[in-house]
Amino acid sequence: MTEMVFGTVPMRAGEPVLPRWWRTIDKWTMSCILLLFGVGLLLGLASSPPLAARNGLAPFHYVERQAFFGSVALMAMFLTSMMSPDLVRRLGVMGFFAAFVALALLPVLGTDFGKGAVRWYSFGFASVQPSEFLKPGFIVLAAWLMAANQEVGGPPGKAFSFAIAVVVVGFLAMQPDFGQAALILFSWGVMYFVAGAPILLLIGMAGLTIFGGTVAYHNSEHFARRIDGFLSPDLDPRTQLGYATNAIREGGFFGVGVGEGQVKQSLPDAHTDFIIAVAAEEYGLLLVLAIIMIYAAIVVRSLFRLMKERDPFIRLAGTGLACMFGVQALINMGVAVRLLPAKGMTLPFVSYGGSSLIAGGIAVGMLLAFTRTRPQGEIGDILMRKGR
Amino acid sequence: MIRTPLRPLARILEARAKGENPDAIERENLRLRHEQMRDQSRSRAEGRLLILGVLFFCAYAAVGARMGVLAASEPHEPRAAASGAAITAQRADITDRNGRILATNLATHSLYAQPPMMIDKERAAKALVAIFPDLKEEKLLEQFTGKRKFLWIKKKISPEQMQLVHDIGDPGLLFGPREMRLYPNGRLAAHVLGGFGFGREGVHSAEVIGTAGVEKAFDDYLRDPANGGQALRLSLDLSVQAATRRVLYGGMKLMNAKGATAVMMDAHTGEIITLVSLPDFDPNDRPRPLLEGDQSDSPLFNRAVQGVYELGSTFKIFTAAQAIELGLANANTLVDADAPMKWGKHKIREFQNKNYGPLLSVTDVIVKSSNVGTAKMALQIGAQRQQDFLRELGFFEATPVELVEAPGAKPLLPQRWADITTITASYGHGLSASPLHLATAYASLLNGGTKVKPTLLAGGRPATGERVVSEQTSAASRDMLRAVVSRGTASFGDVPGYSVGGKTGTADKPKPRGGYYKDKVIATFASVFPTDDPKYVLVVTLDEPEETSGAKPRRTAGWTAVPVAAEIIRRTAPLLGLRPEIEPQPGFGVTLTGN
Numbered sequence: 001m002t003e004m005v006f007g008t009v010p011m012r013a014g015e016p017v018l019p020r021w022w023r024t025i026d027k028w029t030m031s032c033i034l035l036l037f038g039v040g041l042l043l044g045l046a047s048s049p050p051l052a053a054r055n056g057l058a059p060f061h062y063v064e065r066q067a068f069f070g071s072v073a074l075m076a077m078f079l080t081s082m083m084s085p086d087l088v089r090r091l092g093v094m095g096f097f098a099a100f101v102a103l104a105l106l107p108v109l110g111t112d113f114g115k116g117a118v119r120w121y122s123f124g125f126a127s128v129q130p131s132e133f134l135k136p137g138f139i140v141l142a143a144w145l146m147a148a149n150q151e152v153g154g155p156p157g158k159a160f161s162f163a164i165a166v167v168v169v170g171f172l173a174m175q176p177d178f179g180q181a182a183l184i185l186f187s188w189g190v191m192y193f194v195a196g197a198p199i200l201l202l203i204g205m206a207g208l209t210i211f212g213g214t215v216a217y218h219n220s221e222h223f224a225r226r227i228d229g230f231l232s233p234d235l236d237p238r239t240q241l242g243y244a245t246n247a248i249r250e251g252g253f254f255g256v257g258v259g260e261g262q263v264k265q266s267l268p269d270a271h272t273d274f275i276i277a278v279a280a281e282e283y284g285l286l287l288v289l290a291i292i293m294i295y296a297a298i299v300v301r302s303l304f305r306l307m308k309e310r311d312p313f314i315r316l317a318g319t320g321l322a323c324m325f326g327v328q329a330l331i332n333m334g335v336a337v338r339l340l341p342a343k344g345m346t347l348p349f350v351s352y353g354g355s356s357l358i359a360g361g362i363a364v365g366m367l368l369a370f371t372r373t374r375p376q377g378e379i380g381d382i383l384m385r386k387g388r
Numbered sequence: 389m390i391r392t393p394l395r396p397l398a399r400i401l402e403a404r405a406k407g408e409n410p411d412a413i414e415r416e417n418l419r420l421r422h423e424q425m426r427d428q429s430r431s432r433a434e435g436r437l438l439i440l441g442v443l444f445f446c447a448y449a450a451v452g453a454r455m456g457v458l459a460a461s462e463p464h465e466p467r468a469a470a471s472g473a474a475i476t477a478q479r480a481d482i483t484d485r486n487g488r489i490l491a492t493n494l495a496t497h498s499l500y501a502q503p504p505m506m507i508d509k510e511r512a513a514k515a516l517v518a519i520f521p522d523l524k525e526e527k528l529l530e531q532f533t534g535k536r537k538f539l540w541i542k543k544k545i546s547p548e549q550m551q552l553v554h555d556i557g558d559p560g561l562l563f564g565p566r567e568m569r570l571y572p573n574g575r576l577a578a579h580v581l582g583g584f585g586f587g588r589e590g591v592h593s594a595e596v597i598g599t600a601g602v603e604k605a606f607d608d609y610l611r612d613p614a615n616g617g618q619a620l621r622l623s624l625d626l627s628v629q630a631a632t633r634r635v636l637y638g639g640m641k642l643m644n645a646k647g648a649t650a651v652m653m654d655a656h657t658g659e660i661i662t663l664v665s666l667p668d669f670d671p672n673d674r675p676r677p678l679l680e681g682d683q684s685d686s687p688l689f690n691r692a693v694q695g696v697y698e699l700g701s702t703f704k705i706f707t708a709a710q711a712i713e714l715g716l717a718n719a720n721t722l723v724d725a726d727a728p729m730k731w732g733k734h735k736i737r738e739f740q741n742k743n744y745g746p747l748l749s750v751t752d753v754i755v756k757s758s759n760v761g762t763a764k765m766a767l768q769i770g771a772q773r774q775q776d777f778l779r780e781l782g783f784f785e786a787t788p789v790e791l792v793e794a795p796g797a798k799p800l801l802p803q804r805w806a807d808i809t810t811i812t813a814s815y816g817h818g819l820s821a822s823p824l825h826l827a828t829a830y831a832s833l834l835n836g837g838t839k840v841k842p843t844l845l846a847g848g849r850p851a852t853g854e855r856v857v858s859e860q861t862s863a864a865s866r867d868m869l870r871a872v873v874s875r876g877t878a879s880f881g882d883v884p885g886y887s888v889g890g891k892t893g894t895a896d897k898p899k900p901r902g903g904y905y906k907d908k909v910i911a912t913f914a915s916v917f918p919t920d921d922p923k924y925v926l927v928v929t930l931d932e933p934e935e936t937s938g939a940k941p942r943r944t945a946g947w948t949a950v951p952v953a954a955e956i957i958r959r960t961a962p963l964l965g966l967r968p969e970i971e972p973q974p975g976f977g978v979t980l981t982g983n
Contacts, residue, residue: 150429152422190440194433248458285459289452296448303441307434312426315433319440326444330451337454 021082024372029301032294033364037070039291040350047264047271047278048352062352069354073361080365085314088369089144096137102130103171119175131172131180132359135324136366138168139187143317146195150312179345187324191316227341243267244277244336255284271352273344276336299326305371318370321363394418479596480610481619484626485846491581494570497550497563499542503532506560515556519549543586544568569596571671577629579665579690583674602844604792621846623659631959632662639952640666647931649691650956651823655831655922658840665691694797696820700893702914703816704762705865708750709833710777711765713861722747725761734808736763754868755876759815766814771805780856781829783821789842797822816893826914827927834916837862870919881950883958885968890915892945908932911945913953928953
């Protein structure tokens with residue numbers, strides 16, 4: 001009766017968005033990411049003034065840009081993390097195709113900024129690297145296909161996703177950008193592994209990777225020089241790696257002091273690929289270990305949360321994103337300490353770079369969206385299992 | 389694994405009996421199977437995710453540990469060592485047979501510039517040109533203002549120059565330590581030592597590498613750190629080399645020759661005591677090779693080793709020795725020496741169309757240097773045996789001496805060995821060899837008859853090599869050579885007390901386009917001393933000498949090369965520790981008298 005008189009009480013379908021977001025989001029991971037962003041700004045203050053001076057800009061020009069892009073990236077991250085997995089999937093797949101078109105058009109419209117590889121679109125104010133945006137899109141698409149494959153009567157998604165991976169890798173290798181190509185391959189491999197790859201096939205793929213590496217070594221001088229530099233037992237101290245190693249040594253445990261570092265003067269890539277060396281020199285092992293721990297916490301925590309996830313798509317996509325994020329950081333830092341051959345790879349969220357920051361924000365936002373606490377039907381599981 | 393069927397017959401029949409839809413059973417089973425599959429894949433994924441997590445954790449731990457190790461290790465100053473083997477700068481010294489330094493190292497500095505660090509480029513360029521006049525100011529300025537980040541200005545500079553550059557005070561002008569090679573004796577033994585250059589260069593050191601001579605031939609040895617810097621001891625004797633060079637230089641000027649060379653060899657071991665080639669150069673400042681013209685006119689040309697000449701009558705002793713060795717003659721056998729001798733369309737003449745004939749003893753053939761007598765003996769020996777003998781003496785191969793130039797100096801041989809070749813070769817025409825070849829062959833023939841190998845390294849053992857001729861033939865050859873000096877063409881070569889024996893040789897120089905010059909000769913004197921106990925062989929060759937004290941210029945070796953060689957022997961024999969054998973003067977000693 002009351003309803004008839006006063007109309008129905010407006011019913012909410014569920015909880016309000018923000019409280020639900022706050023309740024279900026992985027707050028530890030999110031804090032770690034915010035910390036990383038702060039560290040990135042801090043190191044940008046240390047590493048970019050020499051570059052700005054070289055380019056005749058205000059000393060903190062790059063820091064300002066980093067802060068600006070960082071805010072955009074954080075907004076993108078928050079927005080994405082609020083989406084439902086379905087929405088993320090839809091947008092991700094669309095984003096993948098958009099980025100793919102952009103990637104395919106690079107040879108025609110892109111610029112190389114005199115670095116020998118056409119990877120960027122230049123918009124005057126900023127430049128965009130489509131491959132950065134392609135990665136999260138690709139992971140979502142591949143995870144979707146693989147998850148569909150697990151349904152009874154589903155499409156052969158694993159094969160499809162592999163074909164897409166090969167095409168994308170082909171485009172990236174043409175630029176050439178072996179780093180991004182390797183990341184794409186790696187994330188596909190990890191997802192395939194979690195989706196239940198036969199062990200024999202994994203071994204075969206490892207063999208194939210070695211073979212491909214050998215071919216690349218013999219055919220690409222760029223590639224071969226870097227590998228040779230890595231394999232040579234003693235290090236030419238005038239190379240980037242030499243400077244980086246020396247900077248880490250100079251820094252010791254507590255660093256030489258804020259603003260006292262020298263390596264940023266001599267390394268052209270001090271603000272991107274070798275930012276960890278700047279961190280090590282000025283702030284010492286302390287900050288470096290903290291950074292490493294933050295990355296490890298994000299990756300390992302996300303993986304553990306995904307272990308409980310029931311939805312195969314979310315599990316796979318989350319795995320791909322977390323592993324890609326983790327391995328990128330791992331490679332960057334591994335190169336600086338000469339555990340890995342020299343490969344230009346940015347340190348996600350810390351290195352300077354607009355595209356990589358925003359794309360990283362989106363990717364991490366997706367990861368946060370996937371690792372949110374969701375009802376996993378445990379009760380039903382327990383009850384059903386009893387019945388079975 | 390046994391799979392439960394989707395439509396178990398029993399349940400279907402039961403359902404049908406109850407009037408239920410059997411498809412519901414199938415759907416239910418399908419759902420169960422699907423769920424089972426998902427559970428299975430989830431538990432597998434759980435395990436694999438755990439593996440991934442652990443792997444990532446380990447990888448991060450490894451990076452962290454490595455960071456810790458690096459942070460704990462000592463920093464190195466960024467140095468300019470190239471990757472690969474480090475440059476070993478220490479090069480072993482070279483000494484003569486008595487340990488006197490012929491080549492050593494000197495610490496000096498190189499000068500380089502780093503234009504980005506320079507403050508006043510124009511002033512620096514101007515000041516540098518004032519210090520080093522060979523630099524060009526415009527070029528320097530262009531290099532300083534260009535894109536280059538680094539450039540060498542001078543490979544080695546003196547301390548004074550270094551101080552002057554310091555005084556410019558530009559932070560972009562920098563010095564790198566350098567080891568350079570120093571030859572304290574300058575031109576002495578220049579052709580043996582060769583010279584040096586810089587190989588791989590870094591800012592902090594540079595490789596010193598040999599560019600010629602023994603420096604190049606023994607480059608690996610000199611640079612080998614395994615030798616512990618032990619000096620390379622050559623067979624040269626510095627004081628003898630100095631005396632020889634001095635005398636030879638004077639002789640070359642007196643005889644108006646354009647070049648000269650002298651080789652002295654230990655007759656028993658083949659060790660080269662002296663090797664002089666004039667004109668010479670200072671290995672500290674090695675000149676560039678000639679870009680045009682005849683390389684043999686360059687001071688870099690080592691006449692003793694690289695110069696292959698027709699050595700003329702010095703070869704006659706080989707013919708005579710072989711004839712004696714084969715038993716065709718002895719020193720007193722008379723041979724037909726009636727000149728001129730006709731052979732086909734050729735006419736063999738003597739010097740100045742003389743005729744020493746009709747008959748000459750073998751000794752006199754050598755003493756008077758009779759072409760015809762030698763030719764007759766050679767025809768008796770025959771082409772094959774003559775070739776074998778010359779080959780055994782080393783005239784068919786490049787000398788095996790330890791100089792990089794040696795293998796390039798192959799003797800010039802006639803393409804086919806006709807009878808006329810046998811005739812001309814018997815007196816040293818038609819085939820060309822270097823003075824070092826001649827010295828080696830004389831040493832082998834005259835030391836008692838055993839083959840020696842020329843060497844520049846000290847400590848050669850007495851030749852116990854294969855026998856070339858018998859002891860007696862060797863002695864007979866020495867007697868004949870002694871006779872040449874005591875009463876023959878080389879009478880200027882007599883040095884009192886040292887019993888010099890030797891043979892002259894005067895050969896017309898060949899024109900580059902064939903034929904021979906009438907007024908250009910190569911005069912050679914190949915000698916051995918002392919003849920009664922042969923110790924040393926000396927070959928002196930003068931290029932285009934002219935002795936002008938007489939009415940007509942005299943060019944024969946007897947007038948040109950022989951006096952020079954005699955002076956060399958007179959000066960160097962005491963240095964070599966040979967005692968002159970002075971016959972007691974009459975009236976010396978105690979004379980017994982009666983009463």
